[in-house]
Amino acid sequence: MYDVIVVGARCAGSPTAMLLARKGHRVLVLDRAEFPSDTMSTHFMHQSGLARLRSWGLLDRLAATGCPPITEAVWWYGDLPIRGSAPAYDGVAEAYAPRRIVLDAMLVDAAREAGAEIREGFTVRELIIEDGTVVGVRGRSHGGQEEELRARAVVGADGHRSLVARTMNAEVYKERPSITVAYYTYWTGLKRGYEVYLGNEQQVAVMPTHGDACLIVCALPNAEFGRYRADVEGTYHQIIEDTCPELGKEMREHGQQMEKFTGTKDLPNFYRRPYGTGWALAGDAGFHKDPVTGQGIADAFRDADVLSTALHRVLTGTGEWDQEMANYEETRNQATAALYEFTCLAATLQFSDRMRQAFTVLSYDQAEANAFLGLVAGTTSVIEFFSDEHMGGLVERSKDVGDRERTLTRQAAATG
Ligand SMILES: Cc1cc2nc3c(=O)[nH]c(=O)nc-3n(C[C@H](O)[C@H](O)[C@H](O)COP(=O)(O)OP(=O)(O)OC[C@H]3O[C@@H](n4cnc5c(N)ncnc54)[C@H](O)[C@@H]3O)c2cc1C
Structure with a gap:
């Protein structure tokens, strides 16, 4: 017993x-x-999960497996980069994708x-x-x-x-029924960090992992599963071409696909x-x-x-x-x-007008960019970030070109 x-x-x-x-x-x-x-799973591990691994005495063991620590993220919304680092969770600043x-x-x-x-x-x-x-x-x-x-x-x-x-x-x-469908595989030969490309109802994420490789996953709305069913490889590359053509070019010129595609619509x-x-x-x-x-x-x-x-x-x-x-x-x-x-909202792969405006501010205000990245890392309150007060403030600022100039000037001063 x-x-x-x-x-x-x-x-x-x-x-x-x-x-x-x-x-x-x-x-x-x-x-x-x-x-x-x-x-079947991609495997980005945010700071909140890693803090638990550390409390169990296993974070050093994970680091010793040779998985590269991830200290910076770049999320692209069109040509706007949201670059930064999520605030640390309980002292854990890095992420991993083992x-x-x-x-x-x-x-x-x-x-x-x-x-x-x-x-x-x-x-x-x-x-x-x-x-x-x-x-x-x-x-x-x-x-x-x-x-x-x-x-x-x-x-x-x-x-x-x-x-x-x-x-x-x-x-x-x-x-709620399945919202997205996603396929992924692994690539070597690419010089890429943790990157997310937010496209028009399609999304690409790149995660560096073991063996100098990176996982690249491409998501579509679940209703478009037929595209993947008809042609997984063609659809995967088309999403990359539509969303992040520079990445597609690097994959064609330097990338080697390591494994067959894996994916599911059962989410x-x-x-x-x-x-x-x-x-x-x-x-x-x-x-x-x-x-x-x-x-x-x-x-x-x-x-x-x-x-x-x-x-x-x-x-x-x-x-x-x-x-x-x-x-x-x-x-x-x-x-x-x-x-x-x-998560259910993000999975629609669509953005409200106010989110689109907010992305402008996130692209030049480092503190706001870090706070945005902290949403998924568990270090930024979803409720506070999406409050009318905070989002309204971002929308107002997005209309103010002077705000952008002042922030860039402050950043330039801070970096000498
Ligand atoms: C496409 C995709 C991408 C994902 N990406 C991420 C990501 O980037 N980051 C993240 O944090 N999460 C991600 N996830 C989610 C993550 O994979 C799961 O949340 C996680 O695996 C849950 O772990 P679990 O132990 O609960 O279940 P599982 O990992 O499903 O493990 C269940 C285990 O139970 C065993 N089992 C089941 N039934 C029986 C039985 N009858 N007898 C014996 N054994 C049984 C199975 O063999 C399996 O080993 C992703 C998931 C998918 C599908």
Whole structure:
């Protein structure tokens, strides 16, 4: 009998298991994948997620994998560059875009080192439910016999199509259909940093990663999936040509494509009630959203932290299940509500008139540019940034050529 069985060993599952094992609990992690294992995901990690890795003692280990730190971003809106650095989060100033085959294996190793038992290549087929309470799982290793495994709690960290959530009919709320479709691949031979190109209902992002390579992802509205279905390669390059032709030229002249294209149109947006009697959800299983703002990994890490603390309290008799799990859900929802709305808005790949005007100011005011970049890094309040007062101020300033001149003069003075 385990204290906790965790289904899924990636960004939500392994840290949940690691943190519980570090607190002395008997934890089993089951994943049908065998690590190192890649998964369909781009992998920009903002400062908020990295601060959690640091608190777990794993940030230095990530840096040691050879992934380049990202200290500056350039977002282009047409020919307006919004260049800067998001404010640091809890002292973490840099971002990273580590390949998932590296990151996920590192997380699995850390869970194992903490004392969690990890069974790779094990598929959970069903939950064991007694008197309405989840008490374990049934499943099998590749080619093995079916096994019954029991625990005091089962955590579904099993992704957005979660077997645990579907079996327990977890309530879904704030649901929105898929908004974008995105395809990506990796390139070498390019001299590029972290760049985002905001086009007209299309978007390109470049992320430097392991092996002197960069990932380039191209997104379209979900309704235009037919373009990708007809011709993935042609559509990918056409988006780059339309949105950032200079990048396209460099790719043609110097770039080597490293892998085939990967992509999906299955990017639904929803929350699930993340618990019931004997079971809880973490990561994408409980909260899934469009990847356009790159929040999934950091959200999974936060869930691991908060859920493992709640489970520890229940397992040690210092907390009561319903109360601890309600707090867990509340914490998650409060932490993510504004960014969820921003993500769903950003995923439309469209911009309001006032946002277009604001981009003008962001292109020359360093503090405002940094604040904008902090929206996705978790260091700028979405509510304050998009308040009528702040956005109204940016719009007014965008009409004032003198403001632009004064700001440029101040910048010139500051840089000597
Ligand atoms: C195209 C795309 C781009 C993205 N880009 C970013 C980005 O730039 N930055 C970012 O932060 N996030 C990004 N995300 C989101 C990110 O990938 C997810 O939020 C993150 O992977 C969630 O981790 P997880 O552990 O909750 O789930 P998952 O990564 O889905 O892991 C679930 C695990 O559960 C296992 N599993 C499932 N069912 C079973 C079963 N029955 N038995 C055994 N094992 C099972 C699976 O094998 C898998 O290993 C992107 C996602 C997509 C699709």
